[in-house]
Amino acid sequence: MRPFILNSLLGATAALALLPAAVTAKEPATVDAAEIHARVLSLDGHADVLLPLTPSRYALPQGGSRVDLPHLTAGGVDAIVLSVAVGPGPRDAAGVAAARRDADAKLAKIRGFASANPTRVGLALTPADVTRLHGAGKVAVIVGFQNARSLGKDVSQLDTFYREGARVFGLTHAGHNDFADSSRPGDAPASEHGGLSPLGRQAVARLNDLGALIDVSQLSDAAFAQTLQLTRAPVAATHSNARALIDDARNLSDAELDAIKANGGIVQVTPFSAYVHRITDADRARLATVRTRHGLPASFVTYSDGAAALPADKRDAALDDLSRNRPRGTLAEYIDHLDHIARRIGWQHVGIGTDFDHGAGVTGFDSEAEAGNVTAELVRRGYTEPQIAAIWSGNFLRVWAAAQAAAKR
Incomplete structure (x- = not known):
């Protein structure tokens, strides 16, 4: 594994503060992108988990995961958020129970991934754990959570998932649930709660109290705005793109990007063809x-x-x-979205969140094995090594640390 170029989160913040707000500097023509990729800590801020009954369309064409250990190793990816995510479905007792079984199965698989590879993989509960595991030559796995449909109407279950190791929480996926409206309502009305429901408002407060990082990807515009009004900590849009380039409700408007900058948060850009390709x-x-x-x-x-x-x-x-x-989108189209967001709100608020194993993938970045192509394209477009290090992991670690610092337990 590779040494992290920033010795500590505090050191990273200080170093980044000295850099220009816009992308202006050019790396020398002799810069080797592969060497830069080997030096920086690469972190994927959102990926899914394949289960035996997951439809084959989410796997690689030849079968298998885009985020397994061989692909992570081949791409030099040092840390990843694996999400305990469930899809849309019924919200009656049977539907909630089925969703919870899926969530529990994904949590068990994430834990099993670490326990089956103890010398190469470890679970991270804090940003410091990420740097510690990286220093020990291990891939750091962070547990995420997506879609409160698996909670039914029980806010206290957020505590349960937090105790089980989840640290990044998104309230919605496709379809509304009892906590919030989704940006993708499907066949339902565009709004059920007018944004967050009372349960959703309680959830934002409780996640702040726990020190969890709130994920605002997939929320409706109203739920997004209300979450940023309520939270007392920075947030992450763990897998979102720019609506100014592709007008899709899943992408963030420039006004929403500005709100994330004002909040001190981060937008982690996803190589999802539907959201980057016109x-x-x-x-x-x-x-x-x-x-x-x-x-x-x-x-x-x-x-x-x-x-x-x-x-x-x-x-x-x-x-x-x-x-x-x-x-299929292309790597260039994907980086166009990253570029737009970086120029709009600053590279200090940009990251990478693939959504691999749930439909994401573009030509040139279709699995973790091709992560080095992202670094090469960033170098080609003039991003410096410290900026690339921040985009790959430093910005996420800063925001996560700030969320933990806001905890009231």
Whole structure:
């Protein structure tokens, strides 16, 4: 493993403060991007966990995970947030119980990943743990949480997941739940709670008290704004992009980016093709053909629109076919979003959060094994080594430390 270029979080903050607010400096032409990548601590701020029943469209084309130990090692990725995430579904007692079983299974798999590789992987509960594990030559695994549907209406379960090691918490995924409205309501009305529900407001306060890092990706615009009004700690959008480049509700508007800067938080950019690639007429025609093949309307906003309403025995086949035929973004398009955010609010508020193993991946960055390509593109665009170190991990560690410092236990 590689030595971390910043000796401590405090030292990192001091060093970063001396750098310009905008990306202006150019690395010398002789700079070796691979050497820079080998020196910096690379951290992926959001990835999913594959279970035996996870649809195959989320795995690599040949099968398997994009974030397993061989891929992490090949890409020189030193730390990763693996999320205990559940998808949309019923919110009755049976639906909540099923979601909780999925969440518990993912938590067990994350723990098993560390316990099965004790000399190479360790669980991190603090930013200091990340640097300690890195210094010991281990991949640091941080447990994330996504979608309070698995909690039903029980705010106290946030404490349970925190005790089990979760440190990064996002309240929503696709579909509203009892805590908050989602940026992707599906077939539901655009708003159920007008943003956060009373439970969601309690959750923000409780997460602050625990010292957990609040993840604002996937929230509706109203829920996002209310969370930033309520929180007393910086937040992270762990897997979000720029709405100014791709007008999608999952992406953040410039006003939301500005709000994250004012909050002291971070936006971790995701290589998710649907959120970085501008769909072409040819893309649209190809997907229309696929959609009609499965009994869906040819016209669409998002390529999978309406698929969730198909009968269960037809749904996965349609989604798999659509996934195979969806347009692919490129590494350059991905970094365009990172660039936009860095120029809008400063590179000090930018990071990497892939959302691998849940549909993300672009040409040139389709697994952790290709993480070095991100560094190479950043070097090509003029980012300096200290800026790259901050983008890959320093900014996230700063924000996480600030969230922990706000705890009231």
